[in-house]
Amino acid sequence: MKLVVVSAGLTQPSSTRLLADRLATAVAAHADVTPRVVELRELAVDIANNLVTGFPAPALDDALKAVVEADGLVVATPIFTASYSGLFKSFFDLADNEALTGKPVLIAATGGTARHSLALEHAMRPMFAYLHAVVVPTAVYAATEDWAGKDLAQRIDRAAGELADLMVRGPAPAKEEFVPFADLLGKKN
Amino acid sequence: MQFGIFSVGDVTTDPTTGVTPSEHERIKAMVTIALKAEEVGLDVFATGEHHNPPFVPSSPTTMLGYIAARTEKLILSTATTLITTNDPVKIAEDFAMLQHLAGGRVDVMMGRGNTGPVYPWFGQDIRQGIPLAIENYALLHELWRKDVVDWEGRFRTPLQGFTSTPRPLDGVPPFVWHGSIRSPEIAEQAAYYGDGFFANHIFWPTYHFQRLIGLYRERFAHYGHGTPEQAVVGLGGQVFMRKNSQDAVNEFRPYFDNAPVYGHGPSLEDFTEQTPLTVGSPQQVIDRTLTFREHFGDYQRQLFLMDHAGLPLKTVLEQLDHLGEILPVLRTEFEARRAPGVAAAPTHESLVAAAKATEVGSAGGSPEFSEKVEA
Numbered sequence: 001m002k003l004v005v006v007s008a009g010l011t012q013p014s015s016t017r018l019l020a021d022r023l024a025t026a027v028a029a030h031a032d033v034t035p036r037v038v039e040l041r042e043l044a045v046d047i048a049n050n051l052v053t054g055f056p057a058p059a060l061d062d063a064l065k066a067v068v069e070a071d072g073l074v075v076a077t078p079i080f081t082a083s084y085s086g087l088f089k090s091f092f093d094l095a096d097n098e099a100l101t102g103k104p105v106l107i108a109a110t111g112g113t114a115r116h117s118l119a120l121e122h123a124m125r126p127m128f129a130y131l132h133a134v135v136v137p138t139a140v141y142a143a144t145e146d147w148a149g150k151d152l153a154q155r156i157d158r159a160a161g162e163l164a165d166l167m168v169r170g171p172a173p174a175k176e177e178f179v180p181f182a183d184l185l186g187k188k189n
Numbered sequence: 190m191q192f193g194i195f196s197v198g199d200v201t202t203d204p205t206t207g208v209t210p211s212e213h214e215r216i217k218a219m220v221t222i223a224l225k226a227e228e229v230g231l232d233v234f235a236t237g238e239h240h241n242p243p244f245v246p247s248s249p250t251t252m253l254g255y256i257a258a259r260t261e262k263l264i265l266s267t268a269t270t271l272i273t274t275n276d277p278v279k280i281a282e283d284f285a286m287l288q289h290l291a292g293g294r295v296d297v298m299m300g301r302g303n304t305g306p307v308y309p310w311f312g313q314d315i316r317q318g319i320p321l322a323i324e325n326y327a328l329l330h331e332l333w334r335k336d337v338v339d340w341e342g343r344f345r346t347p348l349q350g351f352t353s354t355p356r357p358l359d360g361v362p363p364f365v366w367h368g369s370i371r372s373p374e375i376a377e378q379a380a381y382y383g384d385g386f387f388a389n390h391i392f393w394p395t396y397h398f399q400r401l402i403g404l405y406r407e408r409f410a411h412y413g414h415g416t417p418e419q420a421v422v423g424l425g426g427q428v429f430m431r432k433n434s435q436d437a438v439n440e441f442r443p444y445f446d447n448a449p450v451y452g453h454g455p456s457l458e459d460f461t462e463q464t465p466l467t468v469g470s471p472q473q474v475i476d477r478t479l480t481f482r483e484h485f486g487d488y489q490r491q492l493f494l495m496d497h498a499g500l501p502l503k504t505v506l507e508q509l510d511h512l513g514e515i516l517p518v519l520r521t522e523f524e525a526r527r528a529p530g531v532a533a534a535p536t537h538e539s540l541v542a543a544a545k546a547t548e549v550g551s552a553g554g555s556p557e558f559s560e561k562v563e564a
Contacts, residue, residue, distance in 0.1 A: 052455075054393075181377050184377065185324075
């Protein structure tokens with residue numbers, strides 16, 4: 001199964017990417033998946049250009065296709081100004097409205113303090129609900145202090161197990177059916 | 190194969206001089222450009238339709254009628270006519286009238302429009318874009334083919350005993366192209382009727398339209414209009430040429446960098462690589478244009494956008510001279526590559542001949558009426 005990991009971390013190395021990688025490894029421990037990482041930092045200019053021109057440059061197009069074709073997604077963003085980062089949102093703004101329908105998604109975020117953790121529930125989860133993705137119940141937030149405790153590893157494992165279950169169980173989202181013209185005209189053949 | 194130009198009709202400031210043409214100047218410039226198109230040997234001039242500034246062409250058949258009176262050979266067309274928000278009855282009347290005045294040198298390209306507020310301004314709902322395009326065109330198709338129409342649909346007041354006048358010239362409606370940039374429903378519509386499909390791929394990478402054109406060709410054959418290769422395809426494109434390719438790049442770059450549709454995004458180099466935009470020598474334009482048939486198959490109509498990005502009229506006319514100069518090469522090279530059995534570009538004369546052939550073929554039989562559309 002194809003697992004695509006979307007990371008919107010901006011620094012190198014980034015704690016968002018670190019969290020995303022740990023989540024991917026944990027999913028791989030629960031199910032037979034081939035992870036592919038999409039680093040949005042590398043696509044930042046392409047993303048801005050697509051917003052302006054309406055079409056993706058080849059590297060961005062490849063990343064968007066990977067997301068659409070994935071059996072499951074791990075998506076991770078830093079929390080900026082009480083929500084996901086603008087780069088993270090812009091990337092998903094470029095995906096087709098129906099591209100994520102029925103797709104299992106694990107949402108994750110990083111931040112300086114635990115005060116921002118509910119941004120996952122109040123911003124990120126509704127965004128993926130709008131896209132009709134199936135978001136696993138456990139969202140994973142990592143504040144700086146969490147990198148010292150054992151709780152984070154437990155949450156990662158629980159969330160990864162939930163995603164793996166959905167990926168194993170869930171059929172690929174149904175492709176939109178082609179409508180023959182007679183039906184478009186309202187006639188019945 | 191037909192070569193021509195299409196104009197969006199935008200009023201755009203020339204970024205190198207800061208000069209903005211008035212609406213009047215822009216309208217007159219569009220006419221001058223159309224006349225120049227005929228002078229340099231192009232086959233088609235097509236105008237856009239818009240109902241908001243900074244665009245001037247809100248009344249296409251008025252403009253095309255005027256151009257028709259001042260030209261001899263040029264085919265007059267649109268890019269596009271809004272099938273969603275115009276009354277199909279008025280489209281039927283306007284373009285039949287234009288056909289008579291222009292001696293048949295008329296076809297029309299249907300589009301849904303990309304300006305959201307035009308729908309409410311004309312009393313329609315943008316969420317019904319596809320159903321409007323389907324129903325309105327079904328009515329238009331019938332109005333041009335049946336002398337007396339009884340009709341009822343979802344979007345327009347019903348018609349009882351209605352005759353759209355004038356009847357199409359020689360009993361043959363204008364050829365119709367359907368333009369779409371993303372909707373398989375429109376490719377399916379074009380295929381169903383055996384109409385042309387126009388892919389204005391000027392802002393899109395090649396692969397995007399390969400899917401749509403492939404679908405159109407396959408469904409064209411499915412509906413019994415011929416082989417997939419006989420489907421009627423048109424493509425967009427935009428070019429800027431100077432004898433020396435670096436001169437073309439240097440001159441066009443400030444226009445590209447500031448144009449409302451291109452500017453402040455990818456570089457000119459990235460954009461030319463990823464879209465059909467070709468900026469360079471005449472030979473580069475020839476080579477690039479010839480690649481289109483490799484991606485999309487042999488096709489019938491190539492329209493270039495030349496008066497864009499705030500280029501002054503003088504420059505546009507020079508560009509048309511260049512296009513005229515490479516035209517014989519384009520015609521020869523496309524002809525040499527064309528596979529046997531590919532449909533010729535439709536003209537009024539060819540449609541009249543085809544209609545006569547059908548008449549002779551079914552002589553003695555009862556006249557065929559198209560199936561009544563119940564929407």
